[in-house]
Amino acid sequence: MKQKIAVKVDDLTVAYNYKPVLWDIDLEIPEGVLMAIVGPNGAGKSTLIKAILGILKPIAGSVSIYEKPYEKQRSLVAYVPQKGSVDWDFPTTALDVVMMGTYGSLGWIKRPGQKEKKAALEALEKVGMLPFKSRQISQLSGGQQQRIFLARALVQDASIYFMDEPFQGVDATTEIAIINILKELRKAGKTVIVVHHDLQTVPEYFDWVTFLNVKKIATGPVKDIFNDDNLTKTYGINYKVSIQE
Amino acid sequence: MSNAQIEIQLIASLVAIACAIPGTFLVLRKMAMISDAISHSILPGIVVGFFITQDLNSPLLILLAALTGVITVVLVERIQKTGLVKEDTAIGLVFPALFSIGVIMIAKNANDVHLDVDAVLLGELAFAPFDRLFISGTDVGPKSLWIIGSILVITVGLLIAFFKELKVSTFDAGLAASLGFSPALIHYGLMTVSSVTTVGAFDAVGAILVVALMIAPAASAYLLTTDLKKMLGLAIVFGVLSAISGYWFAHWLDASIAGSITTMLGVLFLLVYLFAPSKGLIAVMYREKQQRIEVSLLTFLLHLKNHNEETERHVNHLNEHINWQKVRSKTVLDLALKNNMIVIDNKIVSLTEKGDEFTSQAIDYIITNEDAQIEDMKDDFFLFRG
Ligand SMILES: Nc1ncnc2c1ncn2[C@@H]1O[C@H](COP(=O)(O)OP(=O)(O)OP(=O)(O)O)[C@@H](O)[C@H]1O
Numbered sequence: 001m002k003q004k005i006a007v008k009v010d011d012l013t014v015a016y017n018y019k020p021v022l023w024d025i026d027l028e029i030p031e032g033v034l035m036a037i038v039g040p041n042g043a044g045k046s047t048l049i050k051a052i053l054g055i056l057k058p059i060a061g062s063v064s065i066y067e068k069p070y071e072k073q074r075s076l077v078a079y080v081p082q083k084g085s086v087d088w089d090f091p092t093t094a095l096d097v098v099m100m101g102t103y104g105s106l107g108w109i110k111r112p113g114q115k116e117k118k119a120a121l122e123a124l125e126k127v128g129m130l131p132f133k134s135r136q137i138s139q140l141s142g143g144q145q146q147r148i149f150l151a152r153a154l155v156q157d158a159s160i161y162f163m164d165e166p167f168q169g170v171d172a173t174t175e176i177a178i179i180n181i182l183k184e185l186r187k188a189g190k191t192v193i194v195v196h197h198d199l200q201t202v203p204e205y206f207d208w209v210t211f212l213n214v215k216k217i218a219t220g221p222v223k224d225i226f227n228d229d230n231l232t233k234t235y236g237i238n239y240k241v242s243i244q245e
Numbered sequence: 246m247s248n249a250q251i252e253i254q255l256i257a258s259l260v261a262i263a264c265a266i267p268g269t270f271l272v273l274r275k276m277a278m279i280s281d282a283i284s285h286s287i288l289p290g291i292v293v294g295f296f297i298t299q300d301l302n303s304p305l306l307i308l309l310a311a312l313t314g315v316i317t318v319v320l321v322e323r324i325q326k327t328g329l330v331k332e333d334t335a336i337g338l339v340f341p342a343l344f345s346i347g348v349i350m351i352a353k354n355a356n357d358v359h360l361d362v363d364a365v366l367l368g369e370l371a372f373a374p375f376d377r378l379f380i381s382g383t384d385v386g387p388k389s390l391w392i393i394g395s396i397l398v399i400t401v402g403l404l405i406a407f408f409k410e411l412k413v414s415t416f417d418a419g420l421a422a423s424l425g426f427s428p429a430l431i432h433y434g435l436m437t438v439s440s441v442t443t444v445g446a447f448d449a450v451g452a453i454l455v456v457a458l459m460i461a462p463a464a465s466a467y468l469l470t471t472d473l474k475k476m477l478g479l480a481i482v483f484g485v486l487s488a489i490s491g492y493w494f495a496h497w498l499d500a501s502i503a504g505s506i507t508t509m510l511g512v513l514f515l516l517v518y519l520f521a522p523s524k525g526l527i528a529v530m531y532r533e534k535q536q537r538i539e540v541s542l543l544t545f546l547l548h549l550k551n552h553n554e555e556t557e558r559h560v561n562h563l564n565e566h567i568n569w570q571k572v573r574s575k576t577v578l579d580l581a582l583k584n585n586m587i588v589i590d591n592k593i594v595s596l597t598e599k600g601d602e603f604t605s606q607a608i609d610y611i612i613t614n615e616d617a618q619i620e621d622m623k624d625d626f627f628l629f630r631g
């Protein structure tokens with residue numbers, strides 16, 4: 001059976017101030033996988049996602065989403081940025097942040113209405129944050145802020161989800177709650193791509209993995225390629241994972 | 246009030262509103278310094294524009310000068326991008342350079358340009374009513390009023406149209422970009438509006454007041470609300486309030502109007518900074534004190550819960566045991582009594598049912614850190630707020 005390719009990256013090179021931080025990346029992400037991107041700090045994981053989403057302009061290479069350029073496929077893609085990338089003191093509420101997920105389908109100038117509000121409330125409910133809907137966002141804990149971001153992505157009702165470290169600074173309960181939502185998304189046929197740091201949980205949470213460190217080291221099913229060899233190549237040190245299948 | 250007085254206040258108020266709107270977003274984007282840079286570096290643009298148009302109020306001059314403002318922003322970003330210096334340093338490099346070019350141009354052409362550096366910095370609001378606009382011979386009011394009025398109408402129109410885009414790109418530029426709202430476009434749009442407002446306002450109120458009117462009302466409003474729309478509204482109210490009170494202050498002292506308005510802005514910010522209900526200095530200090538007392542209260546209640554022996558629960562013993570100063574133990578005892586958490590019988594302290602329940606809940610909270618449990622306790626207990 002030939003699987004559809006959700007995201008295809010060709011010869012992608014991205015640089016900040018002419019210093020390349022991603023070299024010549026080729027990547028194919030099949031539809032319906034729950035994929036981890038792993039690699040050390042500064043490996044370019046966030047940069048890769050930003051380049052795929054058109055937030056950064058690559059100096060070479062191209063990206064396609066279901067065989068079309070990203071600009072044509074925005075409505076198919078949802079994004080959860082790294083939590084530290086926004087100012088949590090911004091004067092707004094949890095509900096309002098989630099509503100921002102609906103802005104894409106509204107387009108320029110048009111304002112969100114009752115329909116968008118209802119969708120946002122449903123997403124808040126799904127991540128267990130409904131009681132906090134009117135809370136100013138700085139008065140939420142780190143894990144709650146992460147759930148708000150997740151709800152904002154859910155409200156986009158996309159086919160492909162990119163999440164930059166959604167487990168950063170969350171406790172075990174929240175982590176399980178989030179991973180269950182991600183698994184549900186996959187069950188619904190969505191493709192989910194997650195930057196992930198905890199190598200121990202990769203086999204348990206994900207079915208697909210990409211090793212990244214400036215270059216792409218490997219990509220494929222977790223059961224085939226998640227091994228000491230690739231980990232050592234990615235992290236530089238002699239890596240021994242104590243994971244038994 | 247004479248006509249001129251009303252006109253001056255009207256101009257000052259419109260300037261205040263036109264500045265507060267972009268100012269709110271500049272403050273939220275932590276770009277307060279940029280408005281300072283723009284307000285100074287538009288000077289060469291104004292001079293060049295004046296050579297071309299020979300009219301300080303021409304719309305072309307305003308656009309030319311505003312372009313200098315946007316160029317400033319681009320230059321600052323270019324310098325910053327080299328990674329050699331930080332943003333504030335880049336700003337510090339660009340605007341004095343441009344401003345001094347402007348000053349030299351004025352000095353060199355003093356005879357042709359009716360501009361002087363004092364007027365650039367402080368404006369000439371008092372004279373604004375004398376420069377009138379005539380449409381086919383009829384006097385329709387001061388020129389500055391028309392200029393700033395038009396700019397304000399455009400600004401408000403843009404704000405209403407692009408409120409959602411401004412909000413999302415200010416809060417989360419990455420999301421905005423991925424949704425297809427170009428943050429760069431919005432950024433330069435905001436810079437253009439700020440520049441146009443600055444140029445339009447500067448003839449009347451000068452560079453310093455423009456910066457003050459952009460930043461101070463927004464910064465004050467930021468301390469008072471957690472809602473972007475309310476922040477905009479408050480910033481506008483503060484701006485207008487300072488403009489009018491500043492005018493009368495100047496009238497009373499016979500001083501510079503721009504200077505007085507700036508002073509009022511400063512006073513207003515100081516008051517808000519001290520007395521804002523939740524983010525103000527006094528509120529923060531009060532809250533910290535409350536929290537200290539409540540931590541003590543909790544320690545005290547826990548002690549009672551853990552000890553059944555009467556000796557451990559004697560008032561005198563508590564003083565020593567928990568090792569507080571007399572004042573503190575009295576405050577804590579009073580607080581506990583007032584909330585019906587304890588009873589004192591013959592100098593022996595015991596938990597009431599309510600106190601016992603409260604303590605268990607609090608322990609639960611501390612151990613599990615579950616937010617749901619704490620939601621109902623929040624209202625009557627400071628410790629768990631924020
Ligand atoms: N805005 C920027 N300007 C210049 N260099 C940058 C910028 N953002 C990232 N970099 C550099 O690019 C490299 C890759 O950064 P990136 O944020 O993609 O790493 P990452 O893999 O996501 O790391 P982390 O695990 O810490 O989130 C790093 O060396 C970083 O210093």
Ligand SMILES: [Mg+2]
Nearest residue numbers: 045046082164
């Ligand atoms: Mg990252």
